[in-house]
Amino acid sequence: xxxxxxxxxGKDGLAAQWRVRRPSVPPLAHTFxxxxxxxxxxFHSLPGSKRYPESEEEYAMVIERYNTVLDxxxxxxxxxxxxxxxxxxxxxxxxxxxxxxxxxxDGVLWWTESVEDDPDPEFHTHTRLYADRRxxxxxxxxxxxxxxxxxxxxxxxxxxxxxxxxxHPYDGGADVILSTPGERDRLRCRHAGWLSDHLTGL
Numbered sequence: 001x002x003x004x005x006x007x008x009x010g011k012d013g014l015a016a017q018w019r020v021r022r023p024s025v026p027p028l029a030h031t032f033x034x035x036x037x038x039x040x041x042x043f044h045s046l047p048g049s050k051r052y053p054e055s056e057e058e059y060a061m062v063i064e065r066y067n068t069v070l071d072x073x074x075x076x077x078x079x080x081x082x083x084x085x086x087x088x089x090x091x092x093x094x095x096x097x098x099x100x101x102x103x104x105x106d107g108v109l110w111w112t113e114s115v116e117d118d119p120d121p122e123f124h125t126h127t128r129l130y131a132d133r134r135x136x137x138x139x140x141x142x143x144x145x146x147x148x149x150x151x152x153x154x155x156x157x158x159x160x161x162x163x164x165x166x167x168h169p170y171d172g173g174a175d176v177i178l179s180t181p182g183e184r185d186r187l188r189c190r191h192a193g194w195l196s197d198h199l200t201g202l
Contacts, residue, residue: 013161014080014131015110021163026113027082027129029155029168036177039184043069043194044173045149051172053149062149065194066169067138069176070158072187073165074136081134081141083107084155086127090114098153103144106132133161145169
C-alpha cells in the first residue's frame, strides 16, 4: 500500500512530476536500475571496483567522480535532493540512527511508501522521503556524498525539477538514469574507465 504526502509547495511539484514522468515505480532509489535498465549506467567510485575509501586521496577521488557526473547532468539547473528514513509506523521514530537531519536540514517530507502486507503490524515498514530544492553547484552536496560513501546514508538521489535525469550515489559508486538510451551511451563512453568489468555493468 502506498501513501503519498505532499506537505510543501515545492515538494508538491516533485510528487506531481514523479507521477507523470516515473509512474512505473515509486521513488525508491534501489528500484531505478531495473525499472529503467535501457537508460541506466553504473559508475564505480574507485579503481578496481573498490567499495570503501580508506585514505584522503581515495575520498577525494570519490567526491571528484560524484561531482563530475553531477555537473554533467545538472549544471545550470535547479535540482531536488532526496534523502530517506524508515519506521515501523508512518509517523514513528526512524528505524535506525543516521545523520540525515544534520546533513539535509531543509528536507521536507513529500512521499511515504508503505508496505503493510504482513498481518502483524510489527513487520510493516514506512519509507519516508524528504526533499529540498536548490540550484546545483559543484560541492554543495559534498558532506552528504561523503556520508553516502561511508554507507551512513542510503537511498539518496538527486534529480532535475522535470525528473528527466537521476543520480543515485551509493557506497561504491552511482547509478545514473538518463533521459534516453543514446544520452546514457554518450555518458558511459565519456567515463568508460569508471565502469565495471562485469558483463551486467554492476
